[in-house]
Amino acid sequence: MLRSSCPAFVCLTVLLPLSRAQSLSLSPSPDRSGAAVSDNLDPSFAGFGIEPSNLFSFTGWNEPNEFSIQLLQNLADYSGSPPHIRIGGNTQDYMIYDADYEDFGWKKNSNSTAQGVIAADSMIIGPNYLAALDRFPKDTFITYGLNLAYEGDDYLDHIVTHSNAVVKNLQNTRLYSFEIGNEPDLYLENGMRAAPWDGKTFTTQFMERADTVYQKVLKPAGMAPTFFEPPATASTIGTTFEIAMLNSDGILDRMNGEYYVGWWNQHDYFYFIGVTPTPITLDDLMDMDQTNTQFAYWEKQVKIALDTGVPYVLREMSSIGPIGMHQVSDTFGAALWTLNFFLYTATLNISAVHMHMTDNSNASAWQPINVYGKEPFVRPQYYAHAAVAQIIGNGNGTTQIGALDVGGAGGDYTGRIRAYSAYANSALQAVILINSKQANASESNKASFTFNVNMGSANANKKIYISYLTADGADSLTGTSWNGMSFSDEDGKASVVDESIYQYSLDGNGAFSIAVRDSEAVVANIDWQLGSNKVIKVDGTTTSGSRRKNSGSPSVTGAKAAVWTAVLVSALTLATSLGAW
The missing domain is CATH 3.20.20.80 (Glycosidases)
Incomplete structure (x- = not known):
């Protein structure tokens, strides 16, 4: 599935007014010491x-x-x-x-x-x-x-x-x-x-x-x-x-x-x-x-x-x-x-x-x-x-996972919302947001669920990068993509099907809001695009593990970056004014 190149907040404000979206506020601990998390996950987990x-x-x-x-x-x-x-x-x-x-x-x-x-x-x-x-x-x-x-x-x-x-x-x-x-x-x-x-x-x-x-x-x-x-x-x-x-x-x-x-x-x-x-x-x-x-x-x-x-x-x-x-x-x-x-x-x-x-x-x-x-x-x-x-x-041997409280997700979303925090080197690195309410491929104008996430003042004004696990619908047998990648039925190799980089700035409190479509999941990672960092292999060598050829932290510069930042600020302001935060 090819996703629109518009940032998630643009899609949010155009397709689903925040005042009508069902939502949930989450505040993962910015530090591993303040969270109930797993032991370090083995890379072969x-x-x-x-x-x-x-x-x-x-x-x-x-x-x-x-x-x-x-x-x-x-x-x-x-x-x-x-x-x-x-x-x-x-x-x-x-x-x-x-x-x-x-x-x-x-x-x-x-x-x-x-x-x-x-x-x-x-x-x-x-x-x-x-x-x-x-x-x-x-x-x-x-x-x-x-x-x-x-x-x-x-x-x-x-x-x-x-x-x-x-x-x-x-x-x-x-x-x-x-x-x-x-x-x-x-x-x-x-x-x-x-x-x-x-x-x-x-x-x-x-x-x-x-x-x-x-x-x-x-x-x-x-x-x-x-x-x-x-x-x-x-x-x-x-x-x-x-x-x-x-x-x-x-x-x-x-x-x-x-x-x-x-x-x-x-x-x-x-x-x-x-x-x-x-x-x-x-x-x-x-x-x-x-x-x-x-x-x-x-x-x-x-x-x-x-x-x-x-x-x-x-x-x-x-x-x-x-x-x-x-x-x-x-x-x-x-x-x-x-x-x-x-x-x-x-x-x-x-x-x-x-x-x-x-x-x-x-x-x-x-x-x-x-x-x-x-x-x-x-x-x-x-x-x-x-x-x-x-x-x-992403955590190079230090990744720990914590479950976030989603008990506030009710109505049609009861049992359909899950959220997790991921820590690396003892600090909050990402949140994983899952909306499993069934929406099939034949449905147009699918609904979304809004996650309002405060990642803490320690992360104020930092960049976050969004990776999508998506397909046309819950019943899709083909057309799935992860982080902009698809895997070939011919040789199993990855190819990029969505070149877009979904980058935003957290606000002065370290907060952001994102609408996750029914039957979709996202990972919001701090500071870089997931998969673009060097991964240390068990034999001591490294691999980028990336969906792109360049291994540095991706970014969007110039006018496009300015537009995305402006959209983010507008969306956050709108969310607050409508009481959706």
């Missing part, structure tokens, strides 16, 4: 999960999938580190590693003997599975899922062989952790275990495998023992697999003198087809209050986890599982949900969030191969990842 059976769709078979690799590299350039990738899901519990199998792909095991509705040894992978995984951008963190379900007489030999191959063969990417088993709380219903089976039994089996892998693989390689993640999922509610119960069962205790659990790992979805009893619409997804309601139980789990001193990660997440829903999870409205979810979970001090992907899912950020006769393409959700990556990279 906004990650992905890839179903193990689908790995080659994203990496390529004999030849690399350059489209996927470029899309991940974009995010690495913006944040300073590639998104953390989890290779895990149901199919990790079907896989057996065979060093003699040399194809790029997996094959059906013709000699399968294991238990399970789908047998725990039904898929064979070999060295080129890991060679393909190693194609992802340099230093990509990998959480790798090992098979817990297999329990033949040689189960320890198998997990040692597999984990040893992973440690030795991942050279370009960086092995971060091992997840032993996928969703063991479901093992009874999928035939992977027979009763009795509970969290205590799982803890015993998890610890035995972790100890064996450490003693035989990690320790000889000089790696730390706290390298493992016990996994769980939505069905942990009311079962023996809750964090407090696993802790009581001794999963955090020493075994042979070592602590093995480095992270609490849980899974969730906003909605899961065939499990969630009520239907889902795009409007439901865009009601941000529903996200808080659905995630309320996990907020408690996060607190319990952090109270143990072990970080919490959400390794499998998505708007709609298992493979999304057309015209809901693949829309621009889902991109707004994704942006909000990342920022919301950051405020809970969740250390990483991974959006799960399969090659045929309408909830995947991109389609990596030809599926159902449609060529690879980028979905709107990817643009939310790009926005979060640039927000994080």
Whole structure:
């Protein structure tokens, strides 16, 4: 979508009189010490999960999938580190590693003997599975899922062989952790275990495998023992697999003198087809209050986890599982949900969030191969990842996120307004403003919601720069842009579709006002255009991460700057006189 070149305040005064706009006043603390904010966000925070059976769709078979690799590299350039990738899901519990199998792909095991509705040894992978995984951008963190379900007489030999191959063969990417088993709380219903089976039994089996892998693989390689993640999922509610119960069962205790659990790992979805009893619409997804309601139980789990001193990660997440829903999870409205979810979970001090992907899912950020006769393409959700990556990279390892009180947004905007503050180097750097009230592409003269933001006298008269996450409407499947950029369906590279720089001056109190269209989000950043600053990469090099070739702070000079400043002053004066402030 091409946005008008007029400044937001011009659009505001022409299209939506301030006296009629619904509005909210926000006063984020200008200093991190006066705000309730997250810990520093890791540059790889906004990650992905890839179903193990689908790995080659994203990496390529004999030849690399350059489209996927470029899309991940974009995010690495913006944040300073590639998104953390989890290779895990149901199919990790079907896989057996065979060093003699040399194809790029997996094959059906013709000699399968294991238990399970789908047998725990039904898929064979070999060295080129890991060679393909190693194609992802340099230093990509990998959480790798090992098979817990297999329990033949040689189960320890198998997990040692597999984990040893992973440690030795991942050279370009960086092995971060091992997840032993996928969703063991479901093992009874999928035939992977027979009763009795509970969290205590799982803890015993998890610890035995972790100890064996450490003693035989990690320790000889000089790696730390706290390298493992016990996994769980939505069905942990009311079962023996809750964090407090696993802790009581001794999963955090020493075994042979070592602590093995480095992270609490849980899974969730906003909605899961065939499990969630009520239907889902795009409007439901865009009601941000529903996200808080659905995630309320996990907020408690996060607190319990952090109270143990072990970080919490959400390794499998998505708007709609298992493979999304057309015209809901693949829309621009889902991109707004994704942006909000990342920022919301950051405020809970969740250390990483991974959006799960399969090659045929309408909830995947991109389609990596030809599926159902449609060529690879980028979905709107990817643009939310790009926005979060640039927000994080903006602070170069110091970015912290705080939630702003939006309880005053009522009426038609109840549950549709979210606002967050972003801090860098202990000072307020940006605010993120989301209006998720559904407005479809077919609607003309879409309404807006006005945010009146006071960034404090310390920021008086400073410049702010506005970046838009936008599309023609909430139901748009294409045409999304972020910060003036679009990402090619051909090669995944970014191009600038809106050259305009939306720059304003804060007033003498550090305040400004902006109307955010229904079904749109903006980031207002102090002193420079988001994405134009140098981003320090994890390897110590730098990248501009910019939507433009020049890496300096952008500005508008001469007559155009004077006009924009005059418009700003007029709009602020009008807002005050109309009582909209």
